[in-house]
Amino acid sequence: MATVQIELPSPAPGTRRMLRVHRYGPPGARPKAYFQAALHADEIPGLLVAQHLLLGLQQAQAEGRISGEVVVVPVANPIGLGQHLNGRLLGRFDFESTGNFNRGFPDLAAVAAERLRGCLSADPAKNIATVRETLRAVLAEQQAIRETSALKLALLSLAVDADYVFDLHCDSESLLHLYTSRWHSDEGRVLGAELGAAVILLEEEPGGNPFDEACAGPWWKLRAALEHEAPIPLACFATTVELRGQADVRDDDAAADAAALLRFLQRRGVIAGEPGPLPESHCEPTPLNGVDVLTAPAAGVLVYRKQLGEAVAAGEVVAEVVDLFGEPLGAARHPIRAATDGLLFARMTERLARPGQKFCKVAGREPLAYRQAGRLLED
Ligand SMILES: [Zn+2]
Incomplete structure (x- = not known):
């Protein structure tokens, strides 16, 4: 050596x-x-x-x-x-x-x-x-x-x-x-x-x-x-x-x-x-462009409904972003749904989301239309 x-x-x-x-x-x-x-x-x-x-x-x-x-x-x-x-x-x-x-x-x-x-x-x-x-x-x-x-x-x-x-x-x-x-x-x-x-x-x-x-x-x-x-x-x-x-x-x-x-x-x-x-x-193996990268639509507290390793179905709620100043008071939430059937394999550790923040990944088998070649890795 x-x-x-x-x-x-x-x-x-x-x-x-x-x-x-x-x-x-x-x-x-x-x-x-x-x-x-x-x-x-x-x-x-x-x-x-x-x-x-x-x-x-x-x-x-x-x-x-x-x-x-x-x-x-x-x-x-x-x-x-x-x-x-x-x-x-x-x-x-x-x-x-x-x-x-x-x-x-x-x-x-x-x-x-x-x-x-x-x-x-x-x-x-x-x-x-x-x-x-x-x-x-x-x-x-x-x-x-x-x-x-x-x-x-x-x-x-x-x-x-x-x-x-x-x-x-x-x-x-x-x-x-x-x-x-x-x-x-x-x-x-x-x-x-x-x-x-x-x-x-x-x-x-x-x-x-x-x-x-x-x-x-x-x-x-x-x-x-x-x-x-x-x-x-x-x-x-x-x-x-x-x-x-x-x-x-x-x-x-x-x-x-x-x-x-x-x-x-x-x-x-x-x-x-x-x-x-x-x-x-x-x-x-599954395609990288089949990974659904879930994105927060607004700022708020991130609450997961699915755990790492869970299978999710397209349309299922994976997480909610709690709107701290929204209406009705105490119950304003944005549900975030998976776009594909697949496995939840990665999540962000932080629990406060910014608008546009990518926070979780679901590996699906089929390519997703919104995933663009040349821009498949998060920064
Ligand atoms: Zn790395």
Whole structure:
């Protein structure tokens, strides 16, 4: 195992932050897996899962079982981890106003497509190596002056040539769920079964270029751009793993999640060893544009009528927003109904809603007309 530190540009005199990166297995060995935790810095469950992963990887290494390469960034966002306001950690948006930490990663596909024209062969395996080399080269030319931009480039540089990318997040209050691209539903299903995911969301054009799409997206974009020239396999499975809710930080869960991730690596030949039979899946993958995101119509106290994990039917009241100054006095409420049949899998923790606030998610099987491609992730 090798550990390196990547220094980020100093944001202020006397201050400097760094990323610590742990590498297991022979450098350059395949398949390569990449893990990072808490890119949204106030999502703590991933930080604990990463510690259990490191323990498992140390043991696998001691037993000589790491045949591919595994890269772990156990603390992906030291900038966000230092953002406290009035005693609370706020790690989703950059205080330096560059926005959501998990949006706006560089999209390498367009530049890479131009460079790859005429350079590919009829051999898909060779093309994978050529595409990886090109993506690394295009990324290496990108400049970052701001600390957050440098952080994003550093993280993407570690992951861009991986076969498997795991971005460990959590929701506000939620059941364990995954996001991946619709082209990787089979991998998503296996990982979901291993982790006991309640929901597996398949994305197509989520928008905003989050980290998982920045890693996996170039492959399907290049495949589409160069389909008449050469075969390009989708050589990167990237997933955002939502490790339940922000307060779900427990050693037993974290140890089980890390063990499940390591068993997935065994199934894919990154680590040797017998993972055992695949657990039965808790769900079938469903489309991200089938997620009904319920929105508060007015300000008020939020009262849920449905709990996490409950099935809801289209038209059923999921929550009420209590209008504190409405009529009749003491009984003014706006009922909020689900637009789809599905599973209530994530809720906002706060119980005071603002008008327009998205507060809860129901995973349905069918795409919903109001969900727009390119704007499928909440900010
Ligand atoms: Zn997140």
